[in-house]
Every structure is written in structure tokens, then in C-alpha cells.
Amino acid sequence: MAKVLVVTSGKGGVGKTTTTAALGAALAQSGQRVVLVDFDVGLRNLDLVLGAERRVVFDFINVIQGVAKLSQAVIRDKRIDTLALLPASQTRDKDALTEEGVARVIADLRRMCDWVICDSPAGIERGAILAMRHADAAIIVTNPEVSSVRDSDRIIGLLDAKTVKAEKGERIEKHLLIARYDAARAARGEMLNVEDILEILSIPLLGIIPESDEVLRASNIGCPVTLSEATGVTARAYADAARRLNGEEIEMIVPSDKKGLLVKLFGRRAA
Amino acid sequence: MNIFGFVKRRRSAPVARERLQILLEYERCLTSQSSDLIAVLRDEIVSVVARHVVVDRDKVQVRVDRGVAVSILGVDVEIPNVMRATRGRPADPKNVRHVKSNYRRPGLKHEQR
Numbered sequence: 001m002a003k004v005l006v007v008t009s010g011k012g013g014v015g016k017t018t019t020t021a022a023l024g025a026a027l028a029q030s031g032q033r034v035v036l037v038d039f040d041v042g043l044r045n046l047d048l049v050l051g052a053e054r055r056v057v058f059d060f061i062n063v064i065q066g067v068a069k070l071s072q073a074v075i076r077d078k079r080i081d082t083l084a085l086l087p088a089s090q091t092r093d094k095d096a097l098t099e100e101g102v103a104r105v106i107a108d109l110r111r112m113c114d115w116v117i118c119d120s121p122a123g124i125e126r127g128a129i130l131a132m133r134h135a136d137a138a139i140i141v142t143n144p145e146v147s148s149v150r151d152s153d154r155i156i157g158l159l160d161a162k163t164v165k166a167e168k169g170e171r172i173e174k175h176l177l178i179a180r181y182d183a184a185r186a187a188r189g190e191m192l193n194v195e196d197i198l199e200i201l202s203i204p205l206l207g208i209i210p211e212s213d214e215v216l217r218a219s220n221i222g223c224p225v226t227l228s229e230a231t232g233v234t235a236r237a238y239a240d241a242a243r244r245l246n247g248e249e250i251e252m253i254v255p256s257d258k259k260g261l262l263v264k265l266f267g268r269r270a271a
Numbered sequence: 272m273n274i275f276g277f278v279k280r281r282r283s284a285p286v287a288r289e290r291l292q293i294l295l296e297y298e299r300c301l302t303s304q305s306s307d308l309i310a311v312l313r314d315e316i317v318s319v320v321a322r323h324v325v326v327d328r329d330k331v332q333v334r335v336d337r338g339v340a341v342s343i344l345g346v347d348v349e350i351p352n353v354m355r356a357t358r359g360r361p362a363d364p365k366n367v368r369h370v371k372s373n374y375r376r377p378g379l380k381h382e383q384r
Contacts, residue, residue: 146287153295157302189282196288200295 002033002110005117005245006135008159010151012122014143015179018215018225020119021049022235023139025224026242028083033113035074037086037106039131040121041097044088050077051222052085061089064101070108079227084113097130106134124154129162136165137173137245139206143180144192152176152201175206177241182211183256194254207241209234210255309333316346324350 007020020036028034038046041061047053052075058068063086070086077083086109089096109116120131132138138159142152156174165172178197186193198205214234218225226235226242233255240250313333320326330349335342 146291149291150294150298153298154302157299186284189284192284192287192291196284200288200291 002035002113002116003137004106004110004135005115005137005139006120006132007117007139007141008120008128008132008155009122009141009148010124010128010155011143011148014141014148015209015215016122016141017045017049017119018219019139019141019177019179019209019238020046020117021224022218022226022238023242023245024115024117025077025080025083026226026239027115027117027245028077028080029226030242030246031082032115033082033084034115034117035084035086035109035113037109037116037118038088039097039118039127041088041092041094041127042090043121044090046085046119047075047087048222049219050085050224052077052087053222056087059087059089059092060105061092061096063105064096064098070105070112079223094127097127099130099133102130103134124158128155129158132159132163134164135159135172137175139175139177140201140203141177141179142197142201144178144182144186144197146192149192149197149200156201156203174203175245176201176203177206177209179209180211181208181254183254205252206244207237208252208254209237209241309335312344312346316348320348326350 007016007023009016017040024034024036036046036050037060038044039060040046044059047056055075058073060073062068063070063073073086075085075087077085086105106116106118118131118135121127140152140155142148159172159174160166163172176198178194181194182191185191194205194208210233212232212234214229214232215225218228221228225232226238229235237255240253243250313331316333317326317328317331320331321328326348332345332347334345336345
């Protein structure tokens with residue numbers, strides 16, 4: 001039975017889609033079956049980041065409406081055969097994403113694989129709530145910046161109120177992923193540092209992703225950053241985060257884009 | 272610009288941290304209380320009032336005005352003047368006047384911290 005993860009943030013442009021693709025690829029590389037689900041109806045982009053945009057025939061809403069079977073809509077990745085994508089619809093009305101339809105598709109996906117990773121749209125509207133609805137665990141992507149941290153706090157509140165797990169009185173597992181982090185600027189006091197963000201949001205840290213050119217290069221060519229720049233700091237940070245998701249205990253390092261400057265700041269572990 | 276101004280300007284992160292801590296403390300109680308609390312209060316108040324008076328459930332307003340020291344809970348229950356009509360003769364829907372009774376009884380006015 002698969003574990004359902006939602007990658008969410010509230011704020012847009014913080015790195016949800018990049019994270020979904022990179023973590024999905026890293027988990028799939030270890031041989032686990034992973035399906036990535038794009039919930040951003042009308043503004044799908046996960047297909048583009050994965051380089052699968054020309055292979056989309058059917059989408060999530062087609063499956064919900066019974067136009068296509070799940071197996072017809074799911075696109076298998078060409079590089080890693082245990083990685084697959086269920087694309088969002090680009091054209092349809094987002095109200096076509098129904099509560100029952102989403103529940104049914106997620107239940108079917110759970111039987112097919114080891115990880116279902118839901119890429120949430122920005123905001124706190126219907127799409128974002130449906131993306132988190134059936135999650136067992138959430139990854140909250142935050143940038144070291146006031147508006148992102150505030151929106152993350154709001155999303156954490158919603159995860160504790162609107163998910164099926166929360167409604168059953170269970171606790172949804174929450175992980176913080178700090179993206180676009182510049183260790184040098186944080187050290188100079190120009191940017192919120194990791195400890196500040198952890199103290200404010202008080203959820204366990206899954207990983208720190210540096211601000212890096214590698215992310216843009218990877219999306220330019222349509223390949224998860226963990227594959228295209230496998231030896232880079234970003235790939236390393238995502239790979240470590242993926243291993244932590246699998247329950248491994250790995251020392252948290254604060255990555256820096258400059259080579260040889262892997263600053264070990266503290267030994268805080270992800271829960 | 273002197274040297275101190277330069278140093279002060281660069282260390283903006285502590286300001287961000289402090290602003291966030293103050294803001295989120297406020298927003299957390301706002302979101303955790305208001306939505307659920309008001310819905311619960313509304314339902315319970317309506318059911319009490321409805322025991323004695325005919326009340327249209329859509330015409331009840333419950334709101335909280337937040338002040339610095341105290342917050343005011345306001346309840347507006349709109350009661351059709353159907354009671355007066357039923358006393359003498361059967362209520363004719365055409366004669367029922369919908370008058371908004373916009374008074375707040377002291378008993379329904381609570382102060383919250």
C-alpha cells in the first residue's frame with residue numbers, strides 16, 4: 001500500500017513542482033514505484049519539468065469523468081521505469097476535479113505503487129485542499145522569506161483541519177523543505193536562517209535546497225534535477241531528503257552552491 | 272550614510288523574524304478560533320431562540336469584532352412579526368412584515384479575551 005505525499009506551500013513559485021519531480025525521481029531511482037500527480041488544473045507544469053509534455057494524451061480529469069482509464073492517462077518516464085506521471089488537465093474547468101473523483105483515483109493509485117506524490121497548486125482554494133485531502137504526509141516547501149513563511153504557516157493549519165487524516169483525529173506527518181536557501185546571505189543576517197524558520201514553523205526539517213542555477217538548467221531541458229545534475233549540490237540535497245523520507249537518518253548539511261563550501265552548521269535531524 | 276547605518280541596513284533578517292513571530296501568533300488564534308467557533312455559536316444560539324420564536328436560520332448573523340483589549344460577540348436574530356399576527360387571526364403570509372430586530376440584548380453580548 002502506497003504512502004500519499006502532498007507537496008504544498010501556499011505561496012506560488014517556491015519550488016513545489018521542482019521538488020515533486022526531484023524527490024519523485026530520487027525515490028524511483030532506488031527502485032520504488034512512484035506516481036506523480038499534478039493537481040494544478042489549468043496551469044499544469046509538472047509534465048514540462050519532467051520533459052513529458054508531448055506525451056500527454058489523457059489527463060486526471062479524463063480519468064475522473066470516465067473518459068479514459070487510469071492506465072491510459074498515466075505516463076511512464078523514459079529514463080526511470082518506476083517513475084510515472086498523471087498530468088493535470090490544461091483546458092478544463094477546475095470544478096471538474098470532484099471530491100469523489102479524486103478519492104477514487106488516489107485509492108486506485110495507492111494499489112499501483114509505493115509512493116503517490118501530489119503536486120499542489122498555489123493558494124488555499126479547492127485545488128490545494130483536494131491535493132492535500134488524502135495525504136498521509138505533507139512536504140511544506142518554504143523559501144527563507146517572510147511571505148513564504150507566513151503562507152506555510154497557514155497551510156500547516158489547513159493540513160491539521162482539512163485532510164481526511166485530520167478529520168479522523170489522526171496526525172498528518174509534516175516535513176519542512178527549505179528551498180532557494182543562500183547560506184552566505186543567511187550567515188550575514190540578510191536572510192532568515194534555518195533555525196529562524198524552524199523556530200517559527202516548528203515542524204521537522206526534511207532538507208535544505210540551495211539557491212542554484214542547476215534548477216533552472218534542469219527545467220530548461222525537462223529533466224528532474226536529481227538526474228540531470230546528479231553530482232550537483234541540489235541533487236545531493238534532494239537525494240538526502242528522499243532517503244530521510246524512507247526513514248534513514250542522515251546528517252543535515254547546509255548546502256552552498258559554491259563547491260567545497262558544504263558548511264556543517266548543526267546536527268538537527270529530520271523526524 | 273555612516274558605518275552603523277550600513278551595518279544596520281544589512282542585518283534585516285532579525286527584523287523579518289520578529290515581524291513573523293508577532294504576526295503568526297495573532298493569525299494562528301484567528302484562524303483556529305473564528306471559523307469553527309462562530310459556526311458552533313451560531314447553531315447553538317439559533318436552536319435556543321427557535322424553541323420560543325420562529326426563526327429563519329438564514330437570517331441570523333453572528334460576528335466577532337476584535338479589539339485590542341476585548342472582543343465583542345454580536346448576535347443579530349431577525350424575527351418575523353408573525354407572532355403578533357397569530358394571536359388574533361391565522362397568519363397570512365402577505366401580512367407578515369420582515370422587520371430586522373437589530374438590538375443586542377446584554378445577555379447575548381459576551382466579552383472575550
